Amino acid sequence: MLPSSPRCGARKGQGWFRLYLNYKALEAAADVRCFAEQMAAVYDAASDDYRNAPGVETRVPFFGSTRGFRYPDPDRRNFSYMDKFVSRLERLGYRDGETLFGAPYDFRYAVEPPGHPSSVGDAFFGRLKRLVERASRVNGGRPVTIVAHSYGGTLAHQFLLRRPLPWRRRFVPVAAPWGGVVLGMLTLVAGNNLGLPFVDPLALRGEYRSLQSSLWPLPNTNAFGAGQPLVTTRSRTYTAHDVADFLDAIGFGAAIGPYQSRVLPLFRELPSPRVPVACVVGVGVDTPEMLAYRGDDFDLTPRMVMGDGDGLVNLASLLAVDPAWRRPAAYFRMLKVRNVSHTGLFGDDVALAVIISAILHPN
Numbered sequence: 001m002l003p004s005s006p007r008c009g010a011r012k013g014q015g016w017f018r019l020y021l022n023y024k025a026l027e028a029a030a031d032v033r034c035f036a037e038q039m040a041a042v043y044d045a046a047s048d049d050y051r052n053a054p055g056v057e058t059r060v061p062f063f064g065s066t067r068g069f070r071y072p073d074p075d076r077r078n079f080s081y082m083d084k085f086v087s088r089l090e091r092l093g094y095r096d097g098e099t100l101f102g103a104p105y106d107f108r109y110a111v112e113p114p115g116h117p118s119s120v121g122d123a124f125f126g127r128l129k130r131l132v133e134r135a136s137r138v139n140g141g142r143p144v145t146i147v148a149h150s151y152g153g154t155l156a157h158q159f160l161l162r163r164p165l166p167w168r169r170r171f172v173p174v175a176a177p178w179g180g181v182v183l184g185m186l187t188l189v190a191g192n193n194l195g196l197p198f199v200d201p202l203a204l205r206g207e208y209r210s211l212q213s214s215l216w217p218l219p220n221t222n223a224f225g226a227g228q229p230l231v232t233t234r235s236r237t238y239t240a241h242d243v244a245d246f247l248d249a250i251g252f253g254a255a256i257g258p259y260q261s262r263v264l265p266l267f268r269e270l271p272s273p274r275v276p277v278a279c280v281v282g283v284g285v286d287t288p289e290m291l292a293y294r295g296d297d298f299d300l301t302p303r304m305v306m307g308d309g310d311g312l313v314n315l316a317s318l319l320a321v322d323p324a325w326r327r328p329a330a331y332f333r334m335l336k337v338r339n340v341s342h343t344g345l346f347g348d349d350v351a352l353a354v355i356i357s358a359i360l361h362p363n
């Protein structure tokens with residue numbers, strides 16, 4: 001596939017360059033178009049798997065180190081929300097590559113239920129397994145604690161379910177969207193500007209829809225039930241039970257097959273990872289829980305009906321594994337931090353104290 005303009009292929013043959021996150025690459029409209037083309041993924045129905053767009057090669061650097069996520073854009077260090085967390089751990093004596101490790105992941109991809117290939121996800125799980133085994137080995141065989149944020153929490157949950165190994169000590173998911181998020185539906189409609197006010201969300205809608213992981217945040221009935229209105233139009237109400245109809249209504253019917261075969265089977269049930277778990281969540285922040293459209297035109301801006309959550313993830317989703325995980329697990333805690341947002345959990349002093357206590361102390 002040829003780029004849409006010579007500018008988009010100008011760096012071909014010049015070696016690796018940072019694609020995500022690179023704020024400089026999003027400052028001009030022409031650059032946003034190039035970014036969208038290079039970030040997009042392609043679903044190959046013949047192989048039943050996702051891959052990069054033709055002609056695009058990507059890699060995730062610094063696997064095993066916190067360098068891979070400490071600063072999403074190293075040129076804009078003041079925008080990092082993980083630096084304070086890593087710094088706190090370092091002050092406690094943790095050392096990168098010795099007692100502290102990172103597993104950065106290409107978030108565009110997801111893992112799949114049995115019977116479906118996921119070349120990127122499976123390769124990542126293999127690398128992660130080797131990393132945690134090495135971390136345990138170089139520390140005298142001590143078991144490890146896995147800390148994961150947001151989408152990483154649901155991904156790590158799948159990893160733990162598929163790798164029942166003795167090195168597991170504790171799982172600390174932070175702000176994990178177990179039951180999806182209502183805003184996940186809006187992003188498929190209107191796009192996502194990555195939190196950058198100078199970027200038109202619609203310019204990235206096609207790129208976002210192409211991603212394997214874009215379907216994971218869709219609300220599921222485990223959290224929202226089958227009767228709670230999530231999106232309303234003049235002629236229809238959509239609940240978590242109606243996601244396939246919603247995808248068709250917004251002109252994204254091509255996603256129905258992958259959604260039903262590759263996403264729903266993973267979230268119909270949320271089995272306990274059978275390891276001590278301390279979930280840390282932010283609550284008390286206005287969070288969209290229903291999108292109300294005045295007519296039937298999804299191109300119009302909906303009115304947002306607010307509810308509780310962390311500003312991104314709805315409370316029902318944050319709490320979806322409680323109390324189910326209390327029954328099979330000897331140790332489970334749901335730790336709520338009031339008035340702290342989804343990313344603020346790693347910057348707020350009270351929230352950081354809760355997270356670090358969950359890491360250091362047994363349940």
